[in-house]
Amino acid sequence: MPEVPRDNNAERTTSDTLCTPLKVVSPACREACLVHIYPSGPSMGRRYPLSMTIPVLIGRGSDCAIHIDDHSVSRKHARIEPIAQGYLAEDLGSTNGTFVNDRPIQQQLLEDGDYLRVGNCIYRFLAGGNIESEYHEEIYRLAIIDGLTDIPNKRYLLEFLTRELSRAQRHHRPLSVLLFDIDRFKSINDEQGHLCGDYVLREMATHLKGMIRGDELLARYGGEEFAVVLPECTHDNALIVAERIRSLVQQHHFRFDEQTISVTVSVGVASLQDGEAITPTELIDRADEKLYEAKRTGRNRVCS
Secondary structure (H helix, E strand, O other): OOOOOOOOOOOOOHHHHHOOOOOOOOHHHOOOEEEEEEOOOOOOOOEEEOOOOOOEEEEOOOOOOEEOOOOOOOOOOEEEEEEOOEEEEEEOOOOOOEEEOOEEEOEEEOOOOOEEEEOOEEEEEEOOOOHHHHHHHHHHHHHHEOOOOOOEOHHHHHHHHHHHHHHHHHHOOOEEEEEEEEOOHHHHHHHHOHHHHHHHHHHHHHHHHOOOOOOOEEEEEEOOEEEEEEEOOOHHHHHHHHHHHHHHHHHOOEEEOOEEEOOOEEEEEEEOOOOOOOOHHHHHHHHHHHHHHHHHOOOOOEEO
């Protein structure tokens, strides 16, 4: 551990001998912070500054600098330690573990933009030089991105759909919307716990992002419900995409705590008819009706 530079000509005192040298943190990491991004609520967007000399304790205990009143968090769950290279995240033998970018860790040096998960709570680590600018950018990102799944949220979905629907109506182009929902998601939470439910939502979003083209949109509509907007996509082609999503989810291996979890989805499909005057909400409602038809008729299927 590097010592604080001293004036060699200065007289050494007893206090110098007993003083513990300060840790030196890289200038790039000065004024680093954690930003609460999940779950939503009063704490979302709250910034927790990280000291350049003092470790920050995270947990359920009242003596923790970042206090989390949640049953999924241990009393002393994790610690953020300032070291010469930056900030080190360390699990303190917690019950549910500490994760960085969804990977369990014992110790890991944090990099700018990393996601730190402690129990049900997720934080974003910001370590850039202009922390104020980065913080406000993160707040804007939180307004349009779902903190748990890291895909666009309902607000951005409606903005995107409004824009694309207007364009499709103006130029008489096709457009389709898919709405899908995880079957029996409540039983996953009840039987496996909410940490498992959160894992399933994140894993499914990550798995499906790869099949969505740049001009399309995958978004979390709310709870266990997701939406896909498909510009320039006819109804027949939308049915093919919906069936592919249903099949990909069914075939994917969801593993949590060394257990394989069976996950399926039900999908509703709605498409814009040429010359039709319809609002984004009405198009989503139409897809929602077909989604619940898929639920009523047996789940794990596509209805349109």
